[in-house]
Every structure is written in C-alpha cells, then in structure tokens.
Amino acid sequence: MIQRLALIGLGLIGGSLSLALKQRGLVGEVVGYSRQLQTRLRARELGIIDRPVDSVAEAVAGADVVFVATPVQAMAGVFRDMAEALAPNALITDGGSVKGAVVAAAKAALSTAQFAQFVPGHPIAGTERSGPDAAFAELFENHRIILTPMPENAADQVRRAEDLWRSVGAQVECMDVAHHDHILAATSHLPHVAAFSLVSALSRLEERYEVFRYAAGGFRDFSRIASSDPAMWRDICLTNRDELLPMLDHYLAELQQMRGLIDHRDGAGIEQMFSGAKAVRDALYRPVEPKTSAAEPASE
Numbered sequence: 001m002i003q004r005l006a007l008i009g010l011g012l013i014g015g016s017l018s019l020a021l022k023q024r025g026l027v028g029e030v031v032g033y034s035r036q037l038q039t040r041l042r043a044r045e046l047g048i049i050d051r052p053v054d055s056v057a058e059a060v061a062g063a064d065v066v067f068v069a070t071p072v073q074a075m076a077g078v079f080r081d082m083a084e085a086l087a088p089n090a091l092i093t094d095g096g097s098v099k100g101a102v103v104a105a106a107k108a109a110l111s112t113a114q115f116a117q118f119v120p121g122h123p124i125a126g127t128e129r130s131g132p133d134a135a136f137a138e139l140f141e142n143h144r145i146i147l148t149p150m151p152e153n154a155a156d157q158v159r160r161a162e163d164l165w166r167s168v169g170a171q172v173e174c175m176d177v178a179h180h181d182h183i184l185a186a187t188s189h190l191p192h193v194a195a196f197s198l199v200s201a202l203s204r205l206e207e208r209y210e211v212f213r214y215a216a217g218g219f220r221d222f223s224r225i226a227s228s229d230p231a232m233w234r235d236i237c238l239t240n241r242d243e244l245l246p247m248l249d250h251y252l253a254e255l256q257q258m259r260g261l262i263d264h265r266d267g268a269g270i271e272q273m274f275s276g277a278k279a280v281r282d283a284l285y286r287p288v289e290p291k292t293s294a295a296e297p298a299s300e
C-alpha cells in the first residue's frame, strides 16, 4: 500500500499507473505535477490525481513513491527539481522508454543516497494516444515491465518496484541498462521510425489523398504508431541514437536487398526472404500469456 504517490507527468503512462493503483485501492493520495496547469486540472477531473501542485518539489515532498512519466529529455530537469525535497526512504522510479540517458540524468542530479533510491523501469505497454485522457487502468495488465536495477540499488527498493508493477497486473523482468537500450532500439524504436517514415513518404506523393483514401488494414496495422506523440519520439531517437542508428542501417540494408530482388524479378529470392520473415514472426512473436496465480513459481 502506497501512502502518497507523487506523479510527475500526467499522460498515458503516469495516468494509467495511478488509475490502476486507485482501482485496486492500493494508494492513499496521488499528488500530481505536469508542466501545464490545464493538464493538472484535467488529471484531477479524470480522477488520476487527488491534488494538483505547482512544482516537482511540492509533489515529491512527503511522498513514499515517486513515479516520473514525462518525455525522456524532460527527466533531467525533473530529477534536479526533486532533489531538495525527496523523503529519505522514498522509492523513485520512472517509465521512460530509454534507460541509459535517464540513469545518467538521475546520477547527475541526485545525491549518492538518493540515486540508490532510484530503480529505473520501462513498461512495455502503450498506445499511440497521449495526455491524461488517454490513460486507462488496464494498460499494464499482462504486459511486461522491464526494470533495470543498478548495483547502487538496495535489494528492498528493487523489491518495492517489482511489487508496484506486479500489483497492477504487469509481469516484471530485469535486465541491464545498456542491454535494454539495445533490444528496445530493435523492437520499439526502429518500428516507430519506420512507421513515421512510411507515412511521411506517402504524404509527399502528389496522389496522397487517393493513397490515404484507399489505405486499408495493412496500412492501418503498420502505420498506427505513426500517430504517436512526436515530441516523445524525438526524445527517444535522440537519447538512444547510438543504438538506433546501427539498427536503422541494418534495416536499410534489408530494404535495399529487397529492392534488388524486386528489380531483378527474382521471385525465388523474394519468396525466400518473405518465408524467412514469416517463419520467424510465427515462431518467435508471442504476446505475454496471462499468468494464473497457480502458475506462479513459489519463490515469486
């Protein structure tokens, strides 16, 4: 049970965590801060927060859990603003899509003791919608949450972060910060860049109105994520640039190869490439299976 949750960033991710905790009766009071007053008031109206405040410092004062859910590049300022006001035993965690840059920002802004209270996290759950109106209590159910604990973290802080996410129905996995950024560059950041680029390319065609008029299921599935928040994805691309660029080059090489096969009317080559991709997706892509309590290992 959380006595007071400080929520910094009141959009899809922060709002959904608060609604999930409130729905289960797992939080006393939720105090919220986001940059714009209008967002804070809307978050209160939607029942995401109980008390809007005017600064990060005011939000974290007296909170036993602090959750940072702003775009990644805003987090450095948020950590700086909270440092003076944090309670000594508060758990600090976040939902940022990139972990290396967030850890570096926390380390620069917080004292050694405060940094040890910070357990970085990343829910692998979301939608293309943003802002408080996009939040919903079920978002994290049966989705993975990756925690990237650090050697500085005390074991009980890591346990608190794990318990927090399990309590809202998520399945917790831990990995190293650098490995997280490498893997997520492939599975999340590259697909978003590909989707934004595809829609951007189509939008430049002279016949674009007709193109979008006749777009059907394939286009819808591939392009949905190009409706995601541009500022959030700008931040992700810039902060995970070193992992994203090689993934992008790898993908561009594959596209070039496909172009060559089509250009040379190499039907066998095209079919082979498609068959390989289909076989891998059919075999490896598995949405998270809901866990029944009976299936939980006894040690968890």
Ligand SMILES: NC(=O)c1ccc[n+]([C@@H]2O[C@H](COP(=O)([O-])OP(=O)(O)OC[C@H]3O[C@@H](n4cnc5c(N)ncnc54)[C@H](O)[C@@H]3O)[C@@H](O)[C@H]2O)c1
Pocket (backbone or CB within 6 Å): 008, 009, 010, 011, 012, 013, 014, 033, 034, 035, 036, 039, 069, 070, 071, 072, 074, 077, 078, 095, 096, 097, 098, 122, 123, 124, 125, 126, 127, 128, 129, 130, 131, 132, 134, 229, 232, 236
């Ligand atoms: N959208 C997704 O699918 C998804 C999934 C997993 C993780 N994430 C990560 O979670 C974080 C939040 O994403 P979201 O989808 O909830 O975004 P969002 O746009 O819905 O919400 C972001 C919130 O942060 C606030 N904000 C922006 N700058 C701020 C600042 N300087 N100080 C205080 N508040 C500020 C905004 O007003 C808004 O309330 C991001 O770091 C993102 O990378 C997003």
Ligand SMILES: O=C(O)C(=O)C[C@]1(C(=O)O)C=C[C@@H](O)C=C1
Pocket (backbone or CB within 6 Å): 096, 097, 123, 124, 125, 126, 127, 128, 187, 188, 189, 225, 228
């Ligand atoms: O489903 C979506 O709309 C998402 O984009 C969610 C998604 C992703 O799967 O890439 C987006 C960003 C994250 O950091 C985690 C999850």
